[in-house]
Amino acid sequence: MVSTDFSVQITKSSAVKAAHWSSEPYILSLSNFDLISGRCPVTLFYAYLKPHRGDFSMVVAVIKSSLEEVLGHYLPFAGRIIPNAETGQPEILCNNEGIEVIEANANIDLACLDFYDLSQSLQKNLVPFQHEIPLRLQVTNYSCGSFSLSWTFDHALADATAFYLFLRSWSEVANNKPISKHPDHRRSIFQPRSTPTYGPSLERIFYNCTLEEVLNTPITNDISLKRLYYIEAADVESLQERASLDGRKRTKIEAFSAYLWKVLATTVKESDTQCMMGWAVDGRRRMSGRMSNLIGNAISMAVGEVSAEDLKQSSLSQVASVAHEAISEVANEAHFLDLIDLVECHRPGLVFPKILLGIGGPGMVVSSGRELPTTTEIDFGFGPPVLGTCYSTMARLGTGYINPQPSAKGDGSWVVFALVWPELVAALESDPEHVFKPITATHLGLTL
Template structure:
């Protein structure tokens, strides 16, 4: 311990150093009587396997809490949560017959890592996530589909990073898990019980619209390892005021047609984006992740999949000529966005997508754009299901919550928005960008590089 303190004291220039002090494996309190294998759905297979991290920053607890006691409390409530979310305590293994991954629910457990930062939280670089997160506030051990890193700061503040294997689910699934965990930590009844059925299966015989062949492709691991990255490597975090979001929505909504905030935001970003790509491109694409839960199940069943744990995602893309986008208004660009999202925002599309995967199994499948095959593309997703204020484990709600990925080879840019922790309608936007786009956003009046002042630290 004296060595750790000495190392901390020698760093006087505010450079973040994180020391790891302990690891433990947390298992479900009341596991299944026998191990159970869960076959992944076709949409799980399409989403692939890579780590997705949700990281939250909490101010110093109002009541003085010893860090060790706080971690033990988290582990105790996690153990109870895993009773309900038993796949999250399992292992991702290869089925010997199909060679496809499946979840082996054997209560192998979730990994909890304890760490200590040498600076107060207000000294963190919240804008440059490359510098702050990788192997510091977020550490990855592939053996565990769920791992949690709890880090304390010299000011008594805490960050918690939750890293999930994408095979476990999507943003909606992870949001349900975290919300349930926080409810258990507060001794509240669960607001919903998870559905682990993974029942999204192909029709017989399978059939699909031909346009899916233009969007998705079967690929190999070599294709993924050799994908052109288009210089996409900068991981950044922004704050956007509610007034700016509302202004964009007003600009996008004309002639009695109201556009959503995400449509208006996408239109604005798309117009910035076209100024940052090589001018040899005549056309430019933007993509959107779409959750199919409200679309599946037929009419009158809008909430039948609200508790479904797994992946129910599709990708859609809009394309337009660069010179037309430059001349278009926000409302005209938002119309292109709306039409692209509407194309997949229905049950028929998701049934077709499930069948498309069935026709291309076994093997890896991705959107062509994700493989970097279609030039610079930015994919936008809405974090409406990303819990922030709900994330109270007994020591208060977080000041900030965001998404992070440790994946290094990325073929497309990403931008994900969610409500900020301020509760005033403002947004937190995380992004993975190419240098020219990052530079353009640095001088943009709407995108504010995230800082401690936004968290009122």
């Protein structure tokens, strides 16, 4: 039976450092892409069945020993983010101070967690974010012998692509395998041009602001509900087929976004005539040079804007075409070079996507984890996870946030994290197509 009446007791906390550290501390400057992140916390939650060998103490021992080894390749992750003495802007002090690893016990079976209403369950398992420690891990043992790993890291340290590369390297070390993709820490390759310049399209997407403005942005919707959904593979395929009816094949994310956008339009107030949709776009594949293994941030934001009435009247394929055009406008090297220059022109102020502040009307941001390593690759030698998802501990956000990832089943189904408001939850769950299904332990292969 699903329960929210449980407690988590922390039993130990320790700092894990790189095993082979011989250099003096050094400073790693953040790139202009890193500065766009806004220092927000990012959390990942992975759940694993009871290991076939060993117990929880063995799990912790393997996690810590392999972490010591892999940190030799990811020294910035064991450092601290500090303000520059002259500019006040953040930079990474690579001093091997270590990653905090917290050990905990939960008096509940993993299958009894409420995986749907994450505010009632995962919030008790997550690692509180502290700016002083850019990366923390909590290893939680459950009554049934299962365990979970929850990481919280500072977005200035890495984006999702970089952090998943770290997790894959870590799991390879834990399984006594060589690291398949060696990290590239050259954040300095993202330099502004000698005469910084950028086009007007960036000013449409980004906003030059202060931290105080970000923290005090008026929030019109109660974007506080944190839900986890399951989307069947057949529904994913059906959306893509319908979005491609005009003869141009659309991606699964474009089709999914079109569906979400149309549902969003049914929830807005009469005074909100426009609906926004944003997409996180990775620049690694769009910029020249070999940077697939780049550690840090290389993310921009694509934004589309359509009237609520047009969204209601348009077909799924028509809305998917709008999504495609918006993403294509950003998915090129010229855009990312302009973005580097935009941030440079506004130093030391912040440059932040307007949609995240709720500027322009109600909206959603889709940040897909579908191109990242599969959930099953994050295996530390005790079997693959039954669930891998992101989570947000942020208290304020001006827009909804959706993160679809392949489920651990590997059959084309998705697990979708949603940070949304009540009206959108009601619309998604009452939609006749039933694409968004509240996730249960059964979807994860767990037995109550």
